[in-house]
Amino acid sequence: MSLAAGPLSRANSRRPVAPTVAAYLLAIALLTVGGCASTGSSKWVSLRSTPRNPLTDALGLVAKQGPKPTERTLQLLRRYNLEDKLGDKRALFAELNAINRREPNREHLYALAELAYIGAKRADAAMKSEEALELYGSSVLYSYEYLFDDSYSTPSNEFDPQFRRACDLYNSALEGTLRIVQSQGALRPGTSRIIKTANHDCQLEVQLKSKGWHEADFDRVEFVSDYEVHGLRNHYHNFGLGVPLIAIRRHLEPKDATDAAEQFYPPDLSFAVTAFLRIDADSARESDNAVVPTSTAAFAAPPAPPQKRTLHAVLELHDPLDSTHVDADGARVPLETDLSTPLAHNLSQPALDEDTLSTAGLLTPEKADRGLYMLEPFRADKIPVVMVHGLWSSPVTWMEMFNDLRSDPAIRENYQFWFYLYPSGQPFWQSAAEMREDLAKMRVSLDPQRRSPALDQMILVGHSMGGLVSRLQTVDSGNEFWRTLSDKPFTDLQADAEIRDDLAETFFFDPNPSIRRIVTIGTPHRGSEFSNDFTKWLGRKLITVPTKLMHGRSQLASRNPEYFLPSAPLNITNSIDSLSPKSPLLPVLLEAPAGPWVKHHNIIGQAPREGFTNKVSMWLSGEGDGVVSLESARLDTAASQIVVPSDHMSVHRHPQSILEVRRILLQNVAELQNFPHNGAVQYATSALPPGSEPPIPQLPGPIATLPTAEAAR
Template sequence: MRTQRMTQRTRRPWRGFSALGVLLLLLSGCSGITVHRAGPAGLLDDWQTSTVMADDLSPRTLQTLRQLDLEHAYRRAPAETYTRLQAMAANDPQPDLVFALAEMSYILGRKAEKWENANAIALYYFCAGYAYHYLFPCEAVAKAQEEKANTTAIARDAPSLFPLDLSPARAFDPRFRLACDLYNAGLAKCIRAAQRVGQLDPGKELHLPTPDGHGFALSVVQQGFAWRPTEFGTLLFSEDFKVDGLTNLYRTYGLGVPLIGTLKAAGAGPAHIFYPKDVNFPVTAFFRFEGTLCDLPTQRAGRLELYNPLAAQVVQIKSRPIPLQTDLTTPLAYFLSRSDLNGIEYEAFLRGDRIAKRTGIYMFEPYQPGKIPVVMVHGLLSSPLTWAPLFNDLRADPFIRDHFQFWFYLYPTADPYVATAADLRQTLVELRSEVDPHHQDAALDQMVFVGHSMGGLVSKLLTTDSGDDFWRLVSSEPFERIKASPETRAELQRVFFFEKMSSVRRVIFLGTPHHGSSLSPSPPGRLLAQFIRLPKRLMAAARDLKEENPNVASSLRSGNLPTSLDLLAPHAPALELMAYRPAPPGVHYHSVIGVIPSRNYWLDALLPGGNTREGTDGVVPYESAHVNGVESEIVIPADHFHLHHHPLAVQEVRRILLEHLQATTEQPIHILQVSH
């Protein structure tokens, strides 16, 4: 077993709290993830550098105007000077002229927008177009410019800085990045204007009015999405929102406008029943300017390309791979901030029946054949939203997201975890029958489960053969001899008799109480248990069993069906039964354990396990989280509630996933394309 300790435990700083304080912290849940409207500043203004002021041209463009003796003319009559420069560029498209036009278009567009002038959108369109042609001139222009440059001895010996040359030398010209910003800013303004006319639906064409009356036909296409074109709803702008609650913001820089995709409604596909309500997804919009620079003012049609940044990070322009500008985090935060899963952890704990129709596996993205599922199972008084930071970090890794897909399980956390595991088994069977009824996707036979706290126990039960061991905790009477209605017998059979699921190959335990927690039987824990109402089906089965069979467990005879809190007490029989079972052949276990650094013995004593040599995460002592038979164990300086968010835990989960992927190379799993 590989064991690592990421803490140096000599004298340990106190960060303890009482059992009641722990409980209150648990009830408070994780800090919320929110988005709020950002200021009115546009995309370009947000990244303003020393080369561009809000309403004036950059020094480089002003120099170009001075060289042409047009600076004073621009100050007196900017629109007329702009028109003269357009004519000059059409005759001789020098890079300096083209860049100056892009910048002037943006500045004039801003001024026109302030005065609500109809020409503003046309100017923003020209801004994006001139920036595009500066970055990617047509072949004839590039060749002519290169021949002209080669006529000088200096040019023959120096690296070309002409825009078609995308060598590292280009990075030293500030206009290169500024041209990208101008393209993105101009395109964003145009998309906003188009949305005021109508919705941008993939596969359809939107007719936009123009100041000259000719109109512009904008077709919309999607690239790389598993969502159907008919499922796309309104597109929102990532730049309009600021994220709170997620530490890491995953963005890349290039060309395009990052958007937040929405769904119109759940479709009829087999996996749609597993999507949460109002799910959002990242989109990058890109507009390809066809033709030459001279064609720009007369073009009457164009194509807006919507890319899935989770699948494509580059776009091909003139046979060159160009990075897309992307934002993966803001769409996720936008969805989570509006999700109806917010606050569900309390209802799921106290009144499990009320969320019966909402329990099960959630997919934040469409099912992707060929990708290995990583199923995340939350713990007590929690919900799938607790996985947001870990999911955000893992999904940002292109290699991880190319080979894994992430699913999340929601369940009533007061239910006995043996019953929860039975529900999860049934859900997994139903899910596969929907998305892979003929068992053709080998990736679904290589599933990885990640369980936080009690979620680790639920996950471990999926890899366990019960025999009659769990039934004997309930009754000394052989199961076949009990008296019960057919419905009760079927329910008991489902909960207490099971075989390991061969599709579950690896389980990662995060702060899992294999030997229980003293917080469970504490006075606050007992007080909280008084407010729990277990699901009616479980209560009915227990009542039926008790009435007909005298040899059931004492808890059932007293009419009190044990809750998950009862079954998490230190040395609870069900826990001990599970703790000493080794991993079955073909299944791999890993442990990630939190220990709060501390140095005050008397204050540590208030924590579950806090006064022991090995320490505690504030809820689960190390001795409880430690279990034999795991392939790796790592100890991280984190409390119970933030363990699965800690950077070292994220790194460890990523390492285990890569190890799992490597182990599957003997049975290659090919990434399949989803077709509709």
């Protein structure tokens, strides 16, 4: 299954595979000096033997004798001489409800919720799904009333451990309910169904609460509690009410899609939602008002055989990227959310395997996929942060930073994250030309009338060679890039129209007016000694030069004798050669003027000297991160620049780098909010007068910011 799902992917012909021995040599060379490839886990999540349940220890859910009440509940039963009725649920619930009507007390509600949940777990284990569903529903209602019913004389005590257990009972009982309901048919928003048990008919409506996803996006849901995360360093799980779920997106071919963003979503995309159940209080009370005049009547078992009753409930599926709280009977309640498990679940699919993507992009660039990809719903009102990987890598390399940044509510509120995949085996300037084309196509697809100001505030974050690809989106070529090829006018060039157009797009370009900031991390602005005679020889042996490029070179040489300079980069056919310190485009890029609206931030890695690998790396590439020297990584024109204690492979995943990117993103929002013209977003064409700067609010400084002159020392 291909990762690329839309028109930005390319169909490619097969090419011969390079010799195995040479492949091993290149791999060893790259790994020895700490190449750009990720060390991401090949197994991001695994299924748990039993679902995670916060009540496991408190209620003895996995004990041999089965679940049992807490001591606090047993104490309440002893006080009312009800302990001997534990084996008769119907009589026990009837007496406890009667006691609660005479002496309203939240302790009684908690005991009812806990006992109903224990009964549901026992019935579930015995495959009595109707009884389990009835009892799970009772537990949801009792715990909800414990938490929010303000008719009791004393309010809920949030400092009481019982309060948190009541939250866990609501969540766990709701999850048990959803598991049974889902076994009878997939849960999809926009649908309604009748759930039948012995005592009730429940009219359940499923509603989606999301500003980005649509009802048609849902294929199925899975439960976060079934999975254990391995591949991410940090796991972001926020506590509250509700059941965190993994929604599996229904993929459509672009030709069948009505949403223009469809082409940018990979197949089998997973995303986070939280299920929250609301039960109509009136229908609960009317179900048997004479027996129990509270919401608990809905599932209370009366002494006589009850008449079948009808309840109305709404299951809300909340997108945690949009909302982290819900209103529950006038109270603002946090949702239980999990952003990390759905992300890890998504990364576990074979199409996103890091080794496959990165190696294909390096060795067979003609066959490799390329394009922009989104793991979140497209939002026209959020600023895009586009992450660009480096050599022998893929978008998967950004998942640690993505996971950490997205955990910040202020980041989620203002930004959306996109990822650019490109064949890292080709010269970086060719990848930059393709990225310019892909960004232009994206804008035409998503905002053809250019009515979304947020898309004109784009931020690029590039690691290693991805920093060069990103920087080439922000500078003005003038004639300087062409002069690395020839000192003759472009108009004198003899070539087919397609080849002329490709050359023009690669060597003549303007800065993208929609890009406002760029962050380069471990980028070889002056090349890398890693690109030495040995690695360049291996690269030429292993990296398959695209047929189109070879044909173009042959035609240009034959039809334009003595037109190109001897040092012309036309002869550079792979990325390793293009990163050499002798590469003719690097000094031109270093001096090229950026758009006056662009701010550049730079992060440099400095690996420790300990260890054989680091010593070899620094011997090859000089003092720095093991691949890029401090001198090459330094950028005198950067608005901010820091040095991070990390090697090249990990510098973009280092906590200090992630905190710096977070600082830059928050500062960007603060500057936009304090910009003149009443805080309105300004387009790139509305540049400030020369020499003037918008007011910058007082913000925490960058972590370990160094003066640019000191960064390379």
